[in-house]
Amino acid sequence: MAKTILAVDDSASIRQMVAFTLKGAGYEVIEAVDGQDALDKANAYKVNLVLTDINMPRMDGLKLLELLRKLSHYKAIPILMLTTESGDEMKAKGRAAGATGWLVKPFDPKRLLEVIGKVIG
Amino acid sequence: MSTDLEQFYEIFFEESSELLADMETCLLRLDVNSPDLEDLNAIFRAAHSIKGGAGTFGFTDMTETTHMLETLLDKLRKGELEVRSEMVDAFLKAGDVIKEQLAGHRGEGQADPAAAAAICEELKRLSDEVLVPPAIEIPIINTKTEIIPVENEVAVDEIRPVSMDDSSKLTYCIQFSNDGMSNATIENLFANLKQLGIVENNTPKNEKELCKLKLTTSNSEEDIWETLAFVVDPANLKIEVDSSDSAEVNVTETRISDATHANVESLVEEDVCATTPMPPAPGYGFFPGAPAAPKDIDDSEFNLNSPQQQSVGSNKNELQATSNKPSSKANTTTPANEASSIRVSVEKVDQMINLVGELVITQAMLAQTASQFDPVVFEKLHSGMNQLERNTRDLQESVMSIRMMPISFVFSRYPRVVRDLASKLNKRVELKTVGENTELDKSLIEKIADPLTHLVRNSLDHGIETPERRIAAGKVAQGTITLRAFHQGGSIVIEVSDDGAGLNRGKILAKARERGLPVHDGMTDQEVWLLIFEAGFSTAEAVTDVSGRGVGMDVVKRNIQSMGGRIDIESVFGVGTRISIRLPLTLAILDGLSVAVGDQMFIVPLNYITESLQPSAADIKTVSGHGRVVQVRGEYLPVIALHEVFNLRPNVTAVHEGILVILEAEGYKAALFVDDLVGQHQVVIKSLESNYRRVQGVSGATIMGDGKVALILDTAALVLSSKQEFV
Numbered sequence: 001m002a003k004t005i006l007a008v009d010d011s012a013s014i015r016q017m018v019a020f021t022l023k024g025a026g027y028e029v030i031e032a033v034d035g036q037d038a039l040d041k042a043n044a045y046k047v048n049l050v051l052t053d054i055n056m057p058r059m060d061g062l063k064l065l066e067l068l069r070k071l072s073h074y075k076a077i078p079i080l081m082l083t084t085e086s087g088d089e090m091k092a093k094g095r096a097a098g099a100t101g102w103l104v105k106p107f108d109p110k111r112l113l114e115v116i117g118k119v120i121g
Numbered sequence: 122m123s124t125d126l127e128q129f130y131e132i133f134f135e136e137s138s139e140l141l142a143d144m145e146t147c148l149l150r151l152d153v154n155s156p157d158l159e160d161l162n163a164i165f166r167a168a169h170s171i172k173g174g175a176g177t178f179g180f181t182d183m184t185e186t187t188h189m190l191e192t193l194l195d196k197l198r199k200g201e202l203e204v205r206s207e208m209v210d211a212f213l214k215a216g217d218v219i220k221e222q223l224a225g226h227r228g229e230g231q232a233d234p235a236a237a238a239a240i241c242e243e244l245k246r247l248s249d250e251v252l253v254p255p256a257i258e259i260p261i262i263n264t265k266t267e268i269i270p271v272e273n274e275v276a277v278d279e280i281r282p283v284s285m286d287d288s289s290k291l292t293y294c295i296q297f298s299n300d301g302m303s304n305a306t307i308e309n310l311f312a313n314l315k316q317l318g319i320v321e322n323n324t325p326k327n328e329k330e331l332c333k334l335k336l337t338t339s340n341s342e343e344d345i346w347e348t349l350a351f352v353v354d355p356a357n358l359k360i361e362v363d364s365s366d367s368a369e370v371n372v373t374e375t376r377i378s379d380a381t382h383a384n385v386e387s388l389v390e391e392d393v394c395a396t397t398p399m400p401p402a403p404g405y406g407f408f409p410g411a412p413a414a415p416k417d418i419d420d421s422e423f424n425l426n427s428p429q430q431q432s433v434g435s436n437k438n439e440l441q442a443t444s445n446k447p448s449s450k451a452n453t454t455t456p457a458n459e460a461s462s463i464r465v466s467v468e469k470v471d472q473m474i475n476l477v478g479e480l481v482i483t484q485a486m487l488a489q490t491a492s493q494f495d496p497v498v499f500e501k502l503h504s505g506m507n508q509l510e511r512n513t514r515d516l517q518e519s520v521m522s523i524r525m526m527p528i529s530f531v532f533s534r535y536p537r538v539v540r541d542l543a544s545k546l547n548k549r550v551e552l553k554t555v556g557e558n559t560e561l562d563k564s565l566i567e568k569i570a571d572p573l574t575h576l577v578r579n580s581l582d583h584g585i586e587t588p589e590r591r592i593a594a595g596k597v598a599q600g601t602i603t604l605r606a607f608h609q610g611g612s613i614v615i616e617v618s619d620d621g622a623g624l625n626r627g628k629i630l631a632k633a634r635e636r637g638l639p640v641h642d643g644m645t646d647q648e649v650w651l652l653i654f655e656a657g658f659s660t661a662e663a664v665t666d667v668s669g670r671g672v673g674m675d676v677v678k679r680n681i682q683s684m685g686g687r688i689d690i691e692s693v694f695g696v697g698t699r700i701s702i703r704l705p706l707t708l709a710i711l712d713g714l715s716v717a718v719g720d721q722m723f724i725v726p727l728n729y730i731t732e733s734l735q736p737s738a739a740d741i742k743t744v745s746g747h748g749r750v751v752q753v754r755g756e757y758l759p760v761i762a763l764h765e766v767f768n769l770r771p772n773v774t775a776v777h778e779g780i781l782v783i784l785e786a787e788g789y790k791a792a793l794f795v796d797d798l799v800g801q802h803q804v805v806i807k808s809l810e811s812n813y814r815r816v817q818g819v820s821g822a823t824i825m826g827d828g829k830v831a832l833i834l835d836t837a838a839l840v841l842s843s844k845q846e847f848v
Contacts, residue, residue, distance in 0.1 A: 017126065
C-alpha cells in the first residue's frame with residue numbers, strides 16, 4: 001500500500017508543489033494549511049510521514065511537532081521540518097520538539113524525494 | 122520524474138499578491154508607537170512565505186527583496202529594534218517593489234532593478250542601525266546556503282555583498298572526539314558548520330579518534346557550541362579562538378573550561394596539514410537519535426543528548442490522556458480546511474451564468490406552454506413545473522452569487538492612497554470604511570475602483586482642509602473621509618463623504634458663468650453641484666498634481682453611467698460633502714417593468730421609474746413645435762411617446778387613454794407614454810451590440826417567457842433626448 005504523507009504548509013503554492021511531487025512518486029498525500037489543521041488530519045488519518053513548515057498562522061510547526069510526538073501513533077513516525085530558517089537556533093528548537101530532520105527551503109522536487117526516500121523509502 | 126515548476130507559478134503569483142495585500146493592510150494598521158506583535162508577526166509571515174515560494178520557484182530578485190524585508194521584520198518582532206514610521210514607509214515601498222517584480226514575472230511590465238537595489242539598501246541600513254550582536258547576522262549567511270540548492274549562481278553572487286565585513290570574523294580551532302560517529306554524522310556536522318562560516322578540516326590523516334577543524338566565522342562561540350552539541354558529547358569538545366588572534370585567547374579559554382569541566386589540551390596545530398574541501402551543504406539533515414531518523418546516522422551514544430526521548434517516556438500517562446482529546450475532535454472536523462475555497466477562471470463562471478440565463482428562458486417558455494394544459498388532468502406536470510421554476514430560481518441566485526465579491530476588494534486599496542496623499546499635502550486624514558462586506562458583481566468591482574479612487578483623492582485634495590484651517594474653523598485638526606457601502610433595494614450604494622470645506626455654491630456658479638454654461642441664481646443646490654461633473658470644470662485655485670485640472674469628474678460620471686449607475690452629491694458649505702454612487706448589483710440581470718406598445722414589448726429598467734399613472738386629458742398640454750407636456754404634481758414633464766420613437770402602430774394614440782411611466786435619469790424627468798403595463802420581471806440581459814448592432818434608445822435585449830425578444834430601453838438616453846427638445 002502506498003505510504004501516506006501529511007504535507008503541512010500555509011503557502012498554497014509550496015503545498016501543491018510538494019503534493020504534486022510526492023504524488024508523482026507514488027505517495028498518498030494529505031495536505032494541511034497550518035498546525036491546527038495538520039493535527040486534526042494527523043488524528044483522522046494515520047500517516048507514515050509528516051512534512052511540516054515551521055512558520056505558520058494559528059499553530060506553528062514546532063508546536064505541531066510537540067503535540068504530534070505526544071500521540072501514540074506519531075511517537076516513532078518520521079517528521080521533517082520544512083523551513084527557510086536553516087539557522088541552528090531553529091534546528092535546536094526543532095530537535096527539542098521532536099523533529100526527525102530538516103529540509104531547507106527552497107528545495108527542488110528531486111531533493112524532496114531524496115530526503116523522503118531516506119526516511120521511508 | 123520531471124516536475125515542471127511552471128504549473129505552480131500562477132498559484133504562487135496569486136498567493137503572493139494576496140500576501141502582499143495582507144501585508145500592506147497590516148502595515149497601514151500598525152501603530153508605530155505601540156505596534157501589535159500579532160501584526161508584526163503576520164507581516165513577517167507574509168514576507169517569509171513569499172520568500173519561500175520565490176526561492177522555490179526561482180524568482181531570485183523577489184527572494185532578495187523579501188529577504189531584506191524579513192531580516193528587518195524579524196528584528197522588530199523580536200524587539201531588537203523599535204518600529205519607526207520611516208520603517209513602515211520602507212516596508213510599503215518594498216511591498217511596491219515586490220509587486221512590480223511579481224508583475225514582471227507574470228509578464229506584465231518590467232521591474233526596475235535599481236528600485237529593488239535601493240530599497241534593499243535602505244532596509245539594510247535600517248536593520249543595521251542599532252549595534253547588532255553578531256548572532257543577528259545569521260539569517261544573512263543562511264540565505265547563501267539556502268540559495269545554493271536552487272543552483273542559482275546569480276542569487277549567490279548578488280547576496281554575498283550583504284554578508285558581514287571580515288573584521289568581525291574570528292577563526293576558531295575546534296577539536297572533538299569522533300569515537301563512534303558514523304561518516305554520515307560527521308558529514309552532517311561539517312555541513313552545519315559550513316553554514317556558520319568557512320571550515321577547514323585539519324584532522325591528520327592517520328588520526329582515528331580526534332577531529333580537528335578550523336572555522337572562520339562571525340558567529341559567536343555559543344553558536345558553534347550549539348551546533349556541535351547536538352552531535353558531539355560536550356565533554357569531548359573543545360573550542361578555542363585560533364591562537365593567531367592572541368588578544369581573545371585568554372577569555373575564550375576560561376569560558377570553555379567552565380563550560381566543559383574538561384581538561385583543555387593545548388591545541389596548537391599551526392601547520393595546516395590537510396585541507397579537504399567539504400561537500401556542499403545538502404540542504405537537509407537528520408537529528409541523530411531522533412525518532413525515525415535513517416539508520417546510517419543513528420547512533421545509540423547520542424541518545425543521551427536527546428532530551429525529547431526522555432520526556433516522551435516520562436510523560437506517558439499524561440500524553441495518552443491528551444492524545445484522546447484531539448482524536449475525538451478529529452471525527453467531527455471535516456478533513457478539508459483548505460478546500461473551503463477554490464480558484465476558478467472568470468470565463469467559466471461567466472459561461473455558467475450564461476447557461477443559467479438560457480435555462481431561465483427555457484423554463485419560462487415551458488411554463489407558458491404548460492399553462493395551457495388542464496391543471497386537473499396534468500396535475501403532475503404542473504407540480505413538476507412549479508418545482509422546476511423554484512429550482513431554476515435558486516440555481517440562478519446561487520450562480521449569480523459566485524460573481525459577487527465584497528467591496529473590501531476595492532476599499533482595501535484606499536488606506537494606502539489616503540496615507541500617501543495626505544502626507545504629500547501635509548494634511549491629517551483618517552479613513553473610515555463601513556460595510557466592506559457588502560457584495561457587488563465582480564465586473565463592477567473592477568470598474569468602480571478608478572472612479573472611486575478619483576473621488577477619494579478629490580475629497581482629500583479639495584474637501585479636507587489643512588490642519589491650520591480646520592483648527593481656525595473650529596474643527597479637529599484631523600479630517601475624516603468615510604467610505605460606506607450598503608445595499609438598498611436592488612442596488613448597492615457607495616458613499617464617499619468627508620468633513621471638509623464643502624462645495625462653494627458661489628464659486629461654482631461664477632466658474633460656470635466664466636465657462637459660458639447656462640446657469641442662473643435660482644438653480645437648486647443639487648443642480649449647482651452637478652455642474653462639477655461638466656467636462657473641464659475645476660474650482661481649485663491652484664492646480665496641483667493631485668487634482669484640480671478638472672479632468673476627471675466628468676469621466677467619473679461617465680464611468681458610473683456606463684455601469685448603469687448614477688451619482689449624487691450632497692454638500693454643506695463648511696461642513697462637508699457626500700458623494701453617493703448607486704449601482705445595480707449585477708450587470709447580467711435587471712429588474713424591469715415590461716410595457717406594451719402595439720404588438721411589441723419593451724423592458725424599462727425599474728430603477729429609473731418613479732411612478733406610473735393614467736393622466737386626465739386636462740393635464741396634457743401641447744407646446745407648439747415641441748410636442749406635449751404633462752402636468753404631474755405641479756411639474757411639467759415632457760411626454761415621450763414610445764411608438765413615435767420606434768415608429769410603431771400603437772393601440773391607443775390619446776395620451777389620457779394610455780399609461781404614463783414617469784422616468785427619472787440624471788436629475789431630469791420625463792413621462793414615457795405606452796399602451797399598457799404588462800408586469801414586473803427579472804430579465805437576463807443579452808447584448809444587442811454583440812448579436813446585432815447598436816440601436817439608438819436601446820441598451821440591450823432579453824428573451825421573454827413566450828420566446829419573443831423584448832428590447833430593454835436605454836432610459837437615460839430617452840430622457841436626455843426629450844430634455845434637449847425642451848431646452
